[in-house]
Amino acid sequence: MSHQHAYGQFLFPLQGSLDIETDHQHVHLTPDYCFYLPPGFNHDYRSDDRNEFLILDIPVLYLPDRTDTMYTRLDEQWSAIRYLLLExxxxxxxxxxxxxxxxxxxKLQLQRPASVEYLHSHFREPVRLETLAAMxxxxxxxxxxxxxKQTGKTVKAYVSDLRLKEAQSLLKESSWTxxxxxxxxxxxxxSSFTRWFAGQTGFTPKQYRQLKNG
Structure with a gap:
């Protein structure tokens, strides 16, 4: 049955798996990942196998002003956190x-969502919205x-900003054509790059390079 809590909740799987359904999200949680549910989020649990979980309830007074769900792989740092919590x-x-x-x-304030992290590594490539949503x-x-809500920008604008920062850096610091x-x-x-860059900055790439390098 769908329900919500007045506190934040971290779920660390120890054995088995769990399906978590929120209003907009479905997560199949296994021991390689952990999941955070903010206060007031409707959710439901379902499992088809035997499971064991470590659940950490976080009072609202400990939480940042605004948090969202977080689904992240248990890397070395998160694995250490799970171990310490168990101890x-x-x-x-x-x-x-x-x-x-x-x-x-x-750490909820410092963690960059997986799809945003992906964009920082793949902004040079065409990226489908469905791919990001699935992450x-x-x-x-x-x-x-x-x-x-997370970034203050649309996906298109965010990618454009990443490309612009990279282009400006390369124009200033490299001798590339x-x-x-x-x-x-x-x-x-x-040609398409020059038109786009001029639209973003008011300068052609050549003018920008000359301006920054004297």
Missing amino acids: EAGQQKAESLSHLTRYVSG EHYHPAYYSAWFK IGKISEETGFENA
Whole structure:
């Protein structure tokens, strides 16, 4: 049955799997990942196998002003956090567990969503909205609104900004030709790159390079 909590909740799978359904998201959670649910998020659980989970409830006073769901792979750092939580819970050390809970809640502000991280590595390539939405386990129809809430920009504008920063950096710091830079920033040819760059900055790439390099 769908329900919500007045606190944040981290789920760390220890054994088996769990399907989590929110209003806009479906996640199949396994021991290689962890999942965070913000306060007030409607969700439902379902499992077809035996499972065991570590659940960390985070009081609202520990949380940043605004959080969203977070689905992330258990890398070395998150695996260490899970281990420490298990140790502290087993020894019932309330003060240590409180400090660790504050640390985990602080990471919610620092964690870049998977699809945003992907864009930083793949902004040179054509990227489909469906691909990005799947990374966050959101329906594509909801993802665009979620992305703008996270970044303050549309996906198209965000990618354009990444390309512009890369182009400006290469024009200032490299001796590459305009054609080479256009390829490196994801454009088919120098002409389309020049038109786009001039529209973004008011200068052609050549003018920008001369201006910045004296």
